[in-house]
Amino acid sequence: MMKNSELKSILWDTFSHLSEAQLMALTIYGESRGESREGKIAVGSVILERVEHRDWDGKTLHEVCLMPYQFSCFLPADPNFKALKLIAGDWGTKIARSKVLSECYAITSGLLDGTIPRTPIIAERNCCQYKTKAAKASWADKMERVAVIGHHEFYV
Numbered sequence: 001m002m003k004n005s006e007l008k009s010i011l012w013d014t015f016s017h018l019s020e021a022q023l024m025a026l027t028i029y030g031e032s033r034g035e036s037r038e039g040k041i042a043v044g045s046v047i048l049e050r051v052e053h054r055d056w057d058g059k060t061l062h063e064v065c066l067m068p069y070q071f072s073c074f075l076p077a078d079p080n081f082k083a084l085k086l087i088a089g090d091w092g093t094k095i096a097r098s099k100v101l102s103e104c105y106a107i108t109s110g111l112l113d114g115t116i117p118r119t120p121i122i123a124e125r126n127c128c129q130y131k132t133k134a135a136k137a138s139w140a141d142k143m144e145r146v147a148v149i150g151h152h153e154f155y156v
Contacts, residue, residue, distance in 0.1 A: 002076070007068040010076065015088050020061040021112060022091055025105040027065045029087070030073025030080045032152065033100045038119070039150035040104060044111045045118035046130055046154065053126045121147045122154060129155040 015023060024047055032043040050057045050064045057064045065071065073080040087094040087101065095101050110116030121127065130152050131137045143155040 004068045007076075008066070011066040011068065011074055014085055015066060015074075016062060018088055018091065021105065021108050023065050024061050024112070025101065025108040026084055026087060027071055027073065028108060029101050029104040030084050031071055032150070033104065035150040035152065037103070037107070039152060040107050041111065041116060042119040042122060042147070042149045042152065042154065043130065044107055045122040046127060048111060048118060049122060049126055049128045054128045057128075119147070119149070125156045127154050127156050131155075 015026070018026065024044065027047060028040050028044050032040050035043070047061070047064060050070075051059065051061060054064075057067050057070065066074065069075070072078050073084060075081060087098075095105060107116060111118065117123075125146050127146055129139070129143060131140060132151050133148070133153055134151070140153070140155060145153050145155050147154040
């Protein structure tokens with residue numbers, strides 16, 4: 001496994017030039033582009049909960065989204081990573097050509113400006129953790145599952 005500092009350097013070199021809204025939209029896209037609108041909003045809600053309630057992740061969207069080993073889409077071995085890198089390198093063209101990326105950006109904008117409310121159970125419980133149903137995660141056994149939305153399970 002790559003050292004935290006090495007992965008952090010790769011992530012910041014590759015993605016930190018994006019605006020907060022672009023980076024959050026890219027994270028939602030990488031983590032949940034195959035989910036319903038509700039599922040994408042839930043993932044976005046978790047990102048915002050981490051910014052507000054989990055200091056070790058960071059206090060900004062950049063710090064939270066680019067925290068090593070927190071979002072699988074930002075692992076260089078993950079199949080999503082290469083696609084996300086291409087999107088980050090040419091945001092304007094990629095968003096103009098992708099209905100799903102545009103939807104993720106619209107959801108992000110709405111979550112950030114308050115016109116789209118966060119997923120209620122996630123906001124009420126300060127839910128900062130999720131995984132796909134298929135993923136095995138040792139931490140999940142120690143936490144309470146509070147919601148299942150699409151292919152994701154959400155935990156406190």
